Amino acid sequence: MMACKECSANPVFSLVNRSFCRKHYIEYYESKVLRTIRNYHLLGKEENIAVAISGGKDSTTTLYILNQIAKQNPKIKIFGILIDEGIAGYRDKTLKDAQKFCKKHKIKLYVYSFKKEFGKTLDELSKFGYPCSICGVFRRMLLNQKARELKATKLATGHNLDDECQSVIMNQIKVNWQRSATLGPITGIISDKKFITRIKPLYLVSDKETAAYAFLMKFPVMHTECPYIHDSFRHDVRNALNDLEEKHPGSKNGIINSFLEILPDLKRKYSGGKLNYCKYCSDPCQEDVCKSCELVKKYKLKFPYCK
Ligand code: SF4
Ligand SMILES: [Zn+2]
Ligand SMILES: [Zn+2]
Numbered sequence: 001m002m003a004c005k006e007c008s009a010n011p012v013f014s015l016v017n018r019s020f021c022r023k024h025y026i027e028y029y030e031s032k033v034l035r036t037i038r039n040y041h042l043l044g045k046e047e048n049i050a051v052a053i054s055g056g057k058d059s060t061t062t063l064y065i066l067n068q069i070a071k072q073n074p075k076i077k078i079f080g081i082l083i084d085e086g087i088a089g090y091r092d093k094t095l096k097d098a099q100k101f102c103k104k105h106k107i108k109l110y111v112y113s114f115k116k117e118f119g120k121t122l123d124e125l126s127k128f129g130y131p132c133s134i135c136g137v138f139r140r141m142l143l144n145q146k147a148r149e150l151k152a153t154k155l156a157t158g159h160n161l162d163d164e165c166q167s168v169i170m171n172q173i174k175v176n177w178q179r180s181a182t183l184g185p186i187t188g189i190i191s192d193k194k195f196i197t198r199i200k201p202l203y204l205v206s207d208k209e210t211a212a213y214a215f216l217m218k219f220p221v222m223h224t225e226c227p228y229i230h231d232s233f234r235h236d237v238r239n240a241l242n243d244l245e246e247k248h249p250g251s252k253n254g255i256i257n258s259f260l261e262i263l264p265d266l267k268r269k270y271s272g273g274k275l276n277y278c279k280y281c282s283d284p285c286q287e288d289v290c291k292s293c294e295l296v297k298k299y300k301l302k303f304p305y306c307k
Contacts, residue, residue: 001014001019002014002018002019003019004019004020004021004024005018005019005020005024006020006021006024007021007023007024009021012025012216013025013212013216015209022216025212025213025216026213026216026217029205029209029210029212029213030065032204032205032209033065033201033202033204033205034065035204036185036201036202036203036204036205037069037201040184040185040186040203041186042154042156042185042186042199042200042201043069043076043154043199044153045075046075046076046153047075047076047077047153047154048077048078048079048151048152048153049066049070049076049077049078049079049152049153049154049155049156049199050078050079050080050081050143050146050147050150050152050154050155050156050196051063051066051078051079051080051081051155051156051157052080052081052082052083052143052155052156052157052158053080053081053082053098053102053109053158054082054083054091054094054098054158055082055091055093055094055095055096055097055098055101055221055222056094056158056221056222057158057210057211057213057214057219057221057223058158058159058160058163058202058207058210059098059157059158060097060098060101060158060214060219060220060221061158061202061210061213061214061217061219062156062157062158062201062202063078063080063101063102063105063107064101064105064217064219065201066078066156066201067105067107078107078156079107079108079109079110079150079152080098080102080107080108080109080110081109081110081111081112081143081146081147081150081155082095082098082109082110082111082112083111083112083113083114083138083139083142083143084111084112084113084114084115085113085114085121085122085135085138085139086113086114086115086120086121086122086123086124087121087122087123087226087227087228088121088123089227090224090225090226090227091226093222093224094221094222095111097220097221097222100220101219101220110146110150112142112146114138117138117142117302118138118296118301118302119301119302120299120301122134122135122228125299126228128298128299130231130232131228131231132228132229132231132232132234134295135228137291137292137295138292138295140292141281141283141290141291141292143155143196144194144195144196144283145281145283147196148194148196152196153196153197154196154197154198154199155196155197155198155199156198156199156200156201157198157199157200158200158202159200159202159203160200160202160203160205160206160207160210161202161203161204161205161206161207161252161253161256162206162207162238162241162252163207164183164200164203164256164259165241165252165255165256166234166237166238166241167179167180167183168180168183168255168256168259169237169240169241169255170233170234170237171183173237177266177269177270178270180259180263180266181263181266181267181269181270181271183259183263184200184203184260184263184267185199185200185203186198186199186200187199187200189267189270189271190271190275190284192275192284194277194282194283194284195284203256204256206252211223241255274286276288278290278293280293280296280297280303281293281303
């Protein structure tokens with residue numbers, strides 16, 4: 001490995017054509033995230049940001065960087081929301097890591113569980129169907145509802161460049177342009193006061209870059225994965241993209257840069273859709289019943305959030 005380009009010290013991390021010592025890697029990483037926040041206007045002058053955390057490297061890094069910003073700016077407040085899906089041997093461990101991190105940094109953390117909200121854990125629900133589909137729908141709904149109840153102005157997530165690349169390719173394969181239109185550093189196409197805008201400060205940093213940052217910062221995060229990930233379509237797409245990146249470095253950046261070019265047109269095209277309100281929970285949705293309530297009805301679960 002070459003010496004650090006900035007100071008000639010021994011390197012600890014290397015990218016395609018550049019090596020870094022610890023100090024300069026941290027500076028490089030943080031400035032890339034701050035640039036994303038600035039260039040895409042992710043934060044306004046006054047915010048109450050809910051950070052969706054899982055206890056993993058990406059959400060912990062997002063929470064850390066936003067907390068640094070909040071410390072320097074009294075008009076920006078942040079807090080964490082963790083959804084405990086009930087995945088034995090996995091979420092129970094990452095929950096402890098998240099609690100430890102929030103306690104150390106004096107960040108308020110709210111925890112909501114599938115068990116309490118719907119009456120069953122994801123492990124119990126997995127016998128009904130594909131765990132990732134159930135998990136994604138319920139988690140998205142709970143995060144939106146809880147962030148709204150807690151008066152958040154925005155919801156920040158730890159999605160990184162790899163996650164976004166996977167979503168873009170998955171939507172392409174499924175010919176779902178409408179879903180792609182909801183992606184981007186700021187999500188959503190139709191604004192409604194019941195939708196909390198989502199922001200992705202790690203949009204332009206890769207999985208590998210964040211893993212190195214979390215490691216160098218000594219964040220208390222596990223580097224294991226959810227046991228259900230291996231059954232998912234996303235997992236296959238992720239492996240294919242990793243192979244492509246290995247053989248052709250820069251492929252993931254290329255996919256995202258091309259996507260960012262067409263994204264404004266996609267948002268324009270799909271922004272005129274009709275918005276309904278779910279007849280059970282009154283959340284905004286495309287049909288009469290939202291996806292979450294559809295599953296709650298289908299699996300005969302609790303409707304804890306109905307108005
Ligand atoms: S891998 Fe699937 S089941 Fe596990 S946390 Fe992610 S979406 Fe949920
Ligand atoms: Zn250096
Ligand atoms: Zn609903």
